[in-house]
Amino acid sequence: MISIIIPILNEAETIEDLLFHLIDHSSLMNISEIIVVDGGSTDGSQDVIKNLDLKIKIRSSPKGRAKQMNLGAKMATGDILYFLHADSFPPLHFDELIISEVKKGNNAGCFRLKFDSNHWWLRLASWLTQFSWRACRGGDQSQFITRALFDEIGGYDENYIIYEDNILINELYARKEFVVINKKIKTSARLYRKHGVWKLQYHFWTIYVKKWFGASADELLVYYKKYIC
Template identity: 35%
Template sequence: MLLSIIIPVYNERENLVKRLSFLCKQTNKFSIEVIVSNSPETSDDSLEICKNFDKVTYFTSDKKGRAAQMNFGASKAKGDVLLFLHADVQLPTDFYLQIKNAIETGNKAGFFAYKFDKDTPFLKFNSKFTTKDGLFSGGGDQCQFFTKETFKELNGFNEDFCIMEDFEIIGRVRKQKIPFAIIQSKATVSARKYEHNSWLKVNLINGYVFFKYKFGASPENLRKIYKSLLRESV
């Protein structure tokens, strides 16, 4: 199984160094290709960072926006399975074998449970919601993966969504009853939003934006709300 790992980036220099160092070591053990799909609006030296890793393929997407960048990366991928990884998320060390097992047991898609890189009772509480299927599970921080065939059948990420594109595609997976796995080997997610804001504030904003999404608010409106309330770029 060739696994294509697609990383959409926008000024993620520091996180890229960490992710690519780890992933390139994994390419020596497993059948993996690593694709960085950069935003056309990136202003840092992501390209120069990628040049330091000879097993990384770098592209600049022809459109801005994470959904467009991920679709662009997927169009260049050679793998049987596509894994979409945020630059600030660390995969568990057994990610390849876990995905391989999930696919071989009949799943066409899936995502990982996660923990935070800060160990607090409140963040542990949040991470519990990622271990089971539910209203708030399946987002992009959970490292979504799809067989290439399934991703094509879904027509990829909806590029009309400048935010919530991850929940939108998982919503279609559920609606179409596509079998998916929730891998319990946990990814590690950055707690930087919670460091720049309070735990309560982040959760209230996330909940508010999520329910606005469920009730049909436009992606542009959701992004505007999120940016105005949260001290974190979107």
Template identity: 40%
Template sequence: MLISIIIPTLNEETYIGQLLGYLNNHPQKDSIEIIVVDGGSQDKTLSIAGLHEGTLIETKIASRAHQMNEGAKQANGTILYFVHADTQLVDSFVQDIHVAHQNGFKSGCYRFKFHQPQNPLLHINGFFTRFPFKWCRGGDQTLFIDKGVFESIDGFDEKYVIMEDYDILDRIDAHQIPFKVIPKSVKVSSRKYDDNSYMKVQLTNLKAMKMYKHGTDPSEIRKFYCQSLDGKYKEDHLFLGNLKPHE
């Protein structure tokens, strides 16, 4: 059963080579398909990605929801696996996802922990990802979903230029699609905290979640998030490139 790994990128030269190198040398490489969907990187992301095996898609729309949908359209796998460029996967991910899928879980994710966290408080964030609450979830934990199920719920809603991960999780829940939190942890970068304090990030996340729950226009949530955080993370990781004309 083929797993299509879809990686949306924008200015990810620091991380993309490590992830693609890992995937290209994975012992179960024949069981995976690698798809990178770039949203208009201005650094070396494209040239680095081009050095590795896999499909490279370029789009002028820098928005994760759009990029991941574009990757899904070209995916050949039975299972779609959405992964951020700065994520370190669990070595057993192919087997883990296959077992979960065979046991009836058509969607799911991993727990997460930060890679080399500078602030011990970051361990708190990772700890809570073991619990079955949607506010503990997020795209950093990676997301696997049966391709047929993904298509049946119309994929990612592209109006969500931020919070697209929570929207699809809400729809997975609304459609009563079995969801599995695999009890292992992927590792994610703590770069968001390089230029922002722990409390600043948490309060920003809390306000953004409240805005999402109250039905605030995603572009307004995105604007708030961008204005609230400082540093290179804001410029690159939040996909501040071109959006669809109506956004």
């Protein structure tokens, strides 16, 4: 069984579409629960979810995706955890695809990525996500991981307000526990549209390089708040 965990912050515009998408694109017999963990939304996100009359678990958490996802994991009853951003829509039968990989002995991984944009760079970046290169990974591709492996690693590192997905992925790559499922998850390019493709990509690369050279969690957060947030 899969527990789907979705951290949100002011996602009233997207969360309804995502929840119905998950129901329509999976077999509920494979889904233990859907857990939405709110980091302090002020746009009525929780009200939107409650008004859907769906059996969705909603919890409030301190702000920060690592804290939100760890809280969701503590609540989860499934033996596979599936962490999903609120603006990312997984492929048809995503549940069966994940379970199939776990049965093969692949205890963690993600899907290929497709942005909702025709910009040539984002199309190229999406195409590159089919390969196993560490540099092509990110949270927008979603993350499945067995409960046992997640607990062994210790969950997401809550010291990281940003880059928390990559820290967990680093741990998985170090253990050679990662597979890319050859189906596409569609994610929003809204941040690229807001800042501009090249400007945002430059800042993402800078954060990646800073971490490579040993920047602390606080240093990465300061840079993110200055140039992106």
